[in-house]
Amino acid sequence: MSTTQHAALDQWVADHFAEETAFLQQLVRVPTDTPPGNNAPHAERTAELLRAWGWEVESHPVPAAEVRAAGLETLTNLIVRRRYGPGGPTIALNAHGDVVPPGEGWTHNPYGAEIVDGKMYGRATAVSKCDFATYTHAVRALEAVARPTRGCIELHFTYDEEFGGELGPGWLLSHGLTKPDLMIAAGFSYQVVTAHNGCLQLEVTVQGDMAHAAIPDSGIDALQGAVHILGALYRLNADYLQVRSNVSGITHPYLNVGLIQGGTNTNVVPGKVVFKLDRRMIPEENPAEVEASLRQTIAQAATSFAPPRGGKALQVEVRRILLAQALKPLPGNQPLVTALQQHAQAVFGEPVPAVGTPLYTDVRLYGERGIPGVIYGAGPRTVRESNAKRADEHIVLADLQRATCVIARTLADLLNT
Numbered sequence: 001m002s003t004t005q006h007a008a009l010d011q012w013v014a015d016h017f018a019e020e021t022a023f024l025q026q027l028v029r030v031p032t033d034t035p036p037g038n039n040a041p042h043a044e045r046t047a048e049l050l051r052a053w054g055w056e057v058e059s060h061p062v063p064a065a066e067v068r069a070a071g072l073e074t075l076t077n078l079i080v081r082r083r084y085g086p087g088g089p090t091i092a093l094n095a096h097g098d099v100v101p102p103g104e105g106w107t108h109n110p111y112g113a114e115i116v117d118g119k120m121y122g123r124a125t126a127v128s129k130c131d132f133a134t135y136t137h138a139v140r141a142l143e144a145v146a147r148p149t150r151g152c153i154e155l156h157f158t159y160d161e162e163f164g165g166e167l168g169p170g171w172l173l174s175h176g177l178t179k180p181d182l183m184i185a186a187g188f189s190y191q192v193v194t195a196h197n198g199c200l201q202l203e204v205t206v207q208g209d210m211a212h213a214a215i216p217d218s219g220i221d222a223l224q225g226a227v228h229i230l231g232a233l234y235r236l237n238a239d240y241l242q243v244r245s246n247v248s249g250i251t252h253p254y255l256n257v258g259l260i261q262g263g264t265n266t267n268v269v270p271g272k273v274v275f276k277l278d279r280r281m282i283p284e285e286n287p288a289e290v291e292a293s294l295r296q297t298i299a300q301a302a303t304s305f306a307p308p309r310g311g312k313a314l315q316v317e318v319r320r321i322l323l324a325q326a327l328k329p330l331p332g333n334q335p336l337v338t339a340l341q342q343h344a345q346a347v348f349g350e351p352v353p354a355v356g357t358p359l360y361t362d363v364r365l366y367g368e369r370g371i372p373g374v375i376y377g378a379g380p381r382t383v384r385e386s387n388a389k390r391a392d393e394h395i396v397l398a399d400l401q402r403a404t405c406v407i408a409r410t411l412a413d414l415l416n417t
Helices: 003-015 017-028 040-051 064-069 130-146 169-174 222-240 287-304 331-348 363-367 397-414
Strands: 058-061 076-085 090-096 114-116 119-121 151-158 182-185 192-196 198-207 254-262 272-281 315-324 354-357 373-375 394-396
Touching (some): 003 130, 003 397, 017 040, 017 119, 040 058, 076 169, 090 130, 119 397, 130 397, 169 363, 182 331, 182 397, 192 331, 222 287, 272 287, 331 397
Parallel strands (some): 090 151, 192 354
Antiparallel strands (some): 058 076, 119 394, 192 373, 198 315
């Protein structure tokens, strides 16, 4: 496309930005806290708003048994297919509507979508309901200005990214409901993300022998055993500092224990403790080897924990609860990267690097199936700046508008209009 046409796309976005802002506000005002994960109502509201434009929207409810097995309540994924003609690529745009609960410390209503000083506040304003708005309005601009005659754009709005994505993009892909040629997923405006870490999560159950606190030697303290195992695990982080990634933006592996539960009462020696660990894997690591190493560390630590004289040995069970593969750049992603970098620099007035991120995302599920993808959308330079997953999450509206222009220009180029 010519610079004149690019300018026309930018102008359309500017002229309709009040509509885009109002659209995002309506999405933020429908809670999608996950857990508990009652997200079908948000999908219904999103579909209602899109159908008001005359768009056809496919609703794909995931069977209740699968949803409950994943620890969620309701889940409906949406696909919008905008077909323009034979030839040309099918490009998918994916954003997720599920979010972590708001938590404490908010100075704005987390579901109010309040606008103050050019920022919209609310849970999911930055991650990633904002890109429901970015992607839909980029497509509207494309169709109004460029009027493509070839290719297809698909919008994938899904609702289980916080739980790994298997019932969102993974479910759509495994059921043969989509197979795009290229894809872009929700992200931030000042970098094009081409790779990300993998994640392995394990649940470790430490079983001791409950006893009265007045005679602790008559039992086996599962909490002390768990502390012994945790010490061995945390010591691994010193070793991980020496394992460096070659991907810009990604440093080294690391391990975190984010949840510990156990015990019965203050006057009882704990008989059972459960903790969950999160091991981030750089793209160069082999997930099977990482898991085997962790299991070995846990087993050795459990064996070395000394029970009371004559007592039973500590029993430990390890269960994998999540394996998210790392995203590695696929050769076919270069047209996406080139177009996004070119237009982001033009719109934002500064170079936008192509880098990796230590996060893990749904994009890996497309990559595992050979679909080249990148991460780009509306948002600041870092997750911290947006307060994503923290109090007072927000999106700078200027970033939302400019990112919409970048996506519209990129789609126009890729569809060769």
